[in-house]
Amino acid sequence: MTENVYTIREMCDEFDVTPRTLRFYEAKELLFPQRDGQKRLFTKRDRARLGLILRGKRFGFSLEEIRQLLDLYYLGDQQETQLAKTYEVAQKHLREMIEQRDELNDAIDELKEQLAWGEKRLKELRNAPAA
Amino acid sequence: MTENVYTIREMCDEFDVTPRTLRFYEAKELLFPQRDGQKRLFTKRDRARLGLILRGKRFGFSLEEIRQLLDLYYLGDQQETQLAKTYEVAQKHLREMIEQRDELNDAIDELKEQLAWGEKRLKELRNAPAA
DNA sequence: AGCATTCTTGACGTTAACGTAAATGTAACG
DNA sequence: CGTTACATTTACGTTAACGTCAAGAATGCT
Numbered sequence: 001m002t003e004n005v006y007t008i009r010e011m012c013d014e015f016d017v018t019p020r021t022l023r024f025y026e027a028k029e030l031l032f033p034q035r036d037g038q039k040r041l042f043t044k045r046d047r048a049r050l051g052l053i054l055r056g057k058r059f060g061f062s063l064e065e066i067r068q069l070l071d072l073y074y075l076g077d078q079q080e081t082q083l084a085k086t087y088e089v090a091q092k093h094l095r096e097m098i099e100q101r102d103e104l105n106d107a108i109d110e111l112k113e114q115l116a117w118g119e120k121r122l123k124e125l126r127n128a129p130a131a
Numbered sequence: 132m133t134e135n136v137y138t139i140r141e142m143c144d145e146f147d148v149t150p151r152t153l154r155f156y157e158a159k160e161l162l163f164p165q166r167d168g169q170k171r172l173f174t175k176r177d178r179a180r181l182g183l184i185l186r187g188k189r190f191g192f193s194l195e196e197i198r199q200l201l202d203l204y205y206l207g208d209q210q211e212t213q214l215a216k217t218y219e220v221a222q223k224h225l226r227e228m229i230e231q232r233d234e235l236n237d238a239i240d241e242l243k244e245q246l247a248w249g250e251k252r253l254k255e256l257r258n259a260p261a262a
Numbered sequence: 263a264g265c266a267t268t269c270t271t272g273a274c275g276t277t278a279a280c281g282t283a284a285a286t287g288t289a290a291c292g
Numbered sequence: 293c294g295t296t297a298c299a300t301t302t303a304c305g306t307t308a309a310c311g312t313c314a315a316g317a318a319t320g321c322t
Contacts, residue, residue, distance in 0.1 A: 159309095
């Protein structure tokens with residue numbers, strides 16, 4: 001097998017991000033690539049984390065928020081207090097996400113109505129060209 | 132009745148934003164308050180638009196994207212080509228929103244699982260205090 | 263009239279999330 | 293061994309969405 005590690009370029013191509021982004025995420029402690037001398041080697045774990053990061057971004061979470069969420073997904077042998085804190089943070093996030101989804105559903109319905117209306121108007125305009 | 136117009140302060144209190152924000156939105160042509168001399172007077176239409184703006188923000192849309200969406204909600208007697216263009220933009224937005232909601236649903240499920248797992252771990256830690 | 267309050271318009275500051283450029287390192291190719 | 297191709301660090305630049313501060317106007321209270 002290919003050692004199961006990935007170069008920065010492979011990561012960039014696969015996830016459609018720039019090297020700058022990956023280095024930035026490492027600086028922010030969202031990713032922890034190993035090193036072969038100078039060069040970064042991203043592990044399977046990094047790939048999983050990057051996937052979660054990018055999805056989190058699509059939901060409008062900040063990188064700092066995402067970093068905290070990642071801790072939940074990758075909580076090893078943390079202290080109880082630390083684990084409990086992370087658990088709280090995640091619960092709050094979950095509530096926000098559910099609320100966001102509900103709102104989003106409403107907005108989708110409204111936009112659909114608007115589109116139906118716009119469609120109707122368009123047909124009218126095409127049938128009765130000039131006023 | 133109270134003339135059905137609102138001062139900047141009334142708007143700020145009602146929507147929990149700052150004056151700076153409202154002036155900024157006006158500069159960006161998202162709101163069009165009338166004037167009494169120097170002072171801004173926000174109409175019912177502005178209030179409706181502001182509501183849509185703030186909701187759009189919660190979905191992660193940029194102000195520029197929101198501005199285009201607002202055009203759809205308030206399309207008066209636009210040209211057909213213009214209306215058609217706006218219609219396209221809105222359709223694209225709708226697709227994005229639906230996709231976002233679906234992803235969000237998946238993420239919610241995953242996070243719920245994680246939370247259940249974390250909860251279990253917490254119970255274990257509390258019952259078996261020291262290793 | 264004096265003073266405080268609230269509005270206004272600049273104009274510069276700030277944060278997040280990278281972009282971009284410069285200087286340097288190194289691995290591989292011919 | 294030269295150069296082509298990426299990689300690295302350092303550091304300054306950029307955009308969005310406001311915050312903040314300065315310096316006037318207009319309004320209201322006493």
